[in-house]
Amino acid sequence: MGIHWFILSAVAVLIIQWQLFKRLGMKKVHYSRNFNTTHCFEGDRIEMVEKLANHSMLPLPWLRVESQLHTGLRFDSEFNFDVSQGQFYQNHKSLFSLMGYKQLTRRHTVQCVQRGCYRLTSASLTSGDLFGLHKAWMNVPLQEQLIVYPKPVDRSEIHLPSNSWQGDISVKRWIVEDPFYITGVRDYQQGDPLKAINWNATARAGKLQVHQRDYTADYRLMVVLNVEDHAGMWDTVNDTETIEQGIRYAAGIIQYASEQGLEVGFAANGHDLDVPGRPVHVGTGSGHEHFMATLEQMSRLVIARAVPFDTLLEQMAEELDARCDLLVVSAFMSDKINAVMERIRSEGHGAHWMPIDAAKGAA
Incomplete structure (x- = not known):
């Protein structure tokens, strides 16, 4: 009789614990996961923190x-x-x-090896009883986001074109003609935009005259990134690491320009993570907050072509009004891209090409 009672008791224990875990096993289990920061730079080490709490007397085997x-x-x-x-x-x-009635925290060290916008949306929890008779599953929604900024290349790695703004820097500011400060007229010179012509003065002088403008330190730079890795590309970017290096290079140029007090903006023919099909565009601005906002947009940039690069340049050429220089960061130069850049120059703006190859190995 002793062995029978033992078997019956064992079966009863199995059934009771199976029913307990089935009814109560994960009802009072709470799980969360988050990063110890919301923003960091490429290459930084951060922590991912997991927290598990059991608010029931029933243990979790x-x-x-x-x-x-x-x-x-x-x-x-x-x-x-x-x-x-x-x-x-x-x-x-x-x-x-x-x-039962215990909680546990685990911290994992994570290295952010690539810029991007990382989101924790959910985690699946699976638990069971002591003897494997029952398994319970639960999905836990998460709402965590980590922005990893691209790491700007070092200033020593930035080689600006010799014919660009660096020869005009005075007390760490760019000195250029200001379209709002008009001091007189002068003879037309090759390269002057048509909209600068003073028609009344031209009629009096009998030859083309343009507005003579004073100089100011206010100036704008637009860094334009091409996410296409070769000429004639369709939709797929094969060499993404080259474009990633281009993003780091663009970030370094924007950082340098911002530190000099220059108004700087960013555009790319890739798209935002949440806005597919529309090219990325950050208007010109200055200051630390604008710089960090630009870096965040670069973090969210998807390396996939939204529009051909020459089309993006044409759209920007239509919108340029006050004096602005475009710095094109691209892995290649094509006839179409060069033609648009020549048009931009003919309208009184600057347009320069920085090959991405020049930045390889800088990060």
């Missing part, structure tokens, strides 16, 4: 947390968790065991 993360976030170690890595995404698994 085991609980597995699974989620997908981008490979741009690299874990320094794999203690208490497992990472299965693919080309673009990695599957992250954490294992927990927790007694």
Whole structure:
């Protein structure tokens, strides 16, 4: 009789614990995951923090947390968790065991090896009873976002064109003609825009006369990035690392220009993460806040062509009014791109090409 009672008691315990875990197992389990910062630079190390709380007297013999993360976030170690890595995404698994009315916090050191906008949207939790008779699954929504800024190349790696603004710097400011300060008229010179012609003075003098403008330190620069990696490209960018280096190079130029007090903007024929099909455009501005906002937009840039680069330049040429220089950061130069740049120059603006190859190895 003793063995029978033992078997019956064991079966009863199995059934009772199975029912308990089935009804109560994950009802009072709370899980959260977040980064210890919301913004950082490419190459920085940050922490990803996991918190698990069991608000029930029922213990958790085991609980597995699974989620997908981008490979741009690299874990320094794999203690208490497992990472299965693919080309673009990695599957992250954490294992927990927790007694009743206890909570646990784990901190993982993560290196941000690539700029981008990383979002934690959900994690799946799987738990079970002591004997593997029951498994419960739950999806936990997450709303965490990490902005990883591109790392600007060092100032020593920036080689501006010899015929550009660096020869006009005075007390760390660009000195150029200001369209609002008119002091008289002068004879027309090759390269003067048609809109600068003073027709009344031309009629009096019998030859073309243009407005004579005074000089000021106010000036604008637009850095324009081409996400196409070769001429004749269709939709797919093959050499993404070259374009990533171009982004770092553009960031370095914008940082340098901002430090000199120059109004600077950014545009690219790639698109924003949340706005597919529309080229990225950040208007000119100055100051630290504008610089950081530009870096954030560069973090959100998707390396996929929204419009051909020459089309983007044509659109920008139509919108240029006051004096502005365009610095084209591109892996190549084509006849179409060069033609638009010549048009921009003929209208009194500057247009210069910076090959991305010049920045390789700078980061």
